[in-house]
Amino acid sequence: MTSDNLRTGLYDTHIFLGGRMVEFGGWDMPMQYPAGILAEVKAVRTATGVFDVSHMGRLYLSGRKATEFLDWVLTGSVSSLRVGRARYCLICNEKGGVIDDTIFYRLAEDRYLLIPNAGNRLAVVAWFQSWIDEKFSPGCAMDDVTTTTGLIAFQGPATIDMIDKLADTPLSEMRPFSWAESVIQGAPIFVGRTGYTGEDGFEMLVQGDDVVKVWSVLTASGAVPCGLGARDVLRLEAGLPLHGHEIDEQTTPIEAGLDRFVRTDKEFVGSDVLKSHQESGVQRKLVGFTLPGRSAPRAGYTLSHGGEAVGAVTSGSYSPTLDTSIGMGYVLGRYVESGTTLDLDIRGRTVPVTVTELPFYTRPRRP
């Protein structure tokens, strides 16, 4: 089987492990391994899972105008972020629509690492370059190292006890949303205490030649290989948005309930629209909802109230952790209160759902 899709440095490893490969964001990626999505989700919630997330972008931004540039294209405050720390925020267009969401790490006073989604990487690069050319050049350089490096997510409650045995320097005391550098069996790693699963854990950027070695060290220590299927269930349980579902260029962060990642005290692309949205309110909002049983709400299904369509599902799944079905979707403003009952149309069957606070799942505090 040949395709034009990109392959990560772990492609052969996924095939060897029996990964079921699918196209995602222009890459050939494992949907699941033979253990199955439910077993993979359980491993991350109770022990440790490891994900190849090398399909996600890795962009370095550097130069004397890099901070000013990022403060212009990102919704979050860049200048106030200390070196050594990371932050989640959005990249918006002039209408406040979401081009992508991203985590960025401040590496030095004038140097940053930014992680766009796989399918949005080229759009983000083009968007950034157009703004650099227009307002920040010379003084800001962008370097896309996605295809020469690898990215591995090491997630789950047991990662904290395992990480110090695996890395040459202690990492278990790292603060959430901080980064550090270390070495695993001779391979240099850049580690962030970040993730997309709702669990504690780490994400590791490694050089392309080292990605198989680092993956093998983690799996040999007991971390269960997990695919995109488990990743999607985990992020949904944690109430985390996925670009292309909860957020896109036709959706603003305010509608998506991501206000806390939008700074109102600075000017940036889309800030006028977002400010007016915050002041005047929005017509529709993202909500979470649950329904009894295991039949899943799926993207596009209609939510209604008293026979009138009032919204649509963006994501949904059976949640193995909560043993009930969960979903997220947009509904009109008067139906967003927790406890509101709506009707979900599951292929002709009408099922009552209850609007619920997000996230669905919060990890237990460590004793």
Next chain:
Amino acid sequence: MSPDDRRYTNEHEWVMADSAAPSSVVAGITDYAQDELGDIVFFELPKVGDTVTHLVKMGEVESVKAVSDLFSPVDGVVTEINEKLLDHPELVNSDPFGDGWLIKATVTEITAIDRLMSAADYDAFTAGI
């Protein structure tokens, strides 16, 4: 290899004569189908007494990632559904040809199932997908 004591449809259902009752069959989905679906979490099955029609939708199966229609392999009337699947749909992943059966039905013409694919034909069919 699929078991050769039963017949198959190109919608990945199997059907076999139910030795316990005359003019009766038991039906389910194949190992290929459960493997393609992945972890199964929910079945929507017909009710006892419902009429089902050969290759017409009789229900749905949902896995974590997908939903698929279930098609009846026969013309008949449903006499029993596998109640265990309501709480343990994963039985179909672990034993699709045995404990993971879906429905039993009475059929008007038991010999009609002989016109469906043999195990060898079905395996050749799935090998070509």
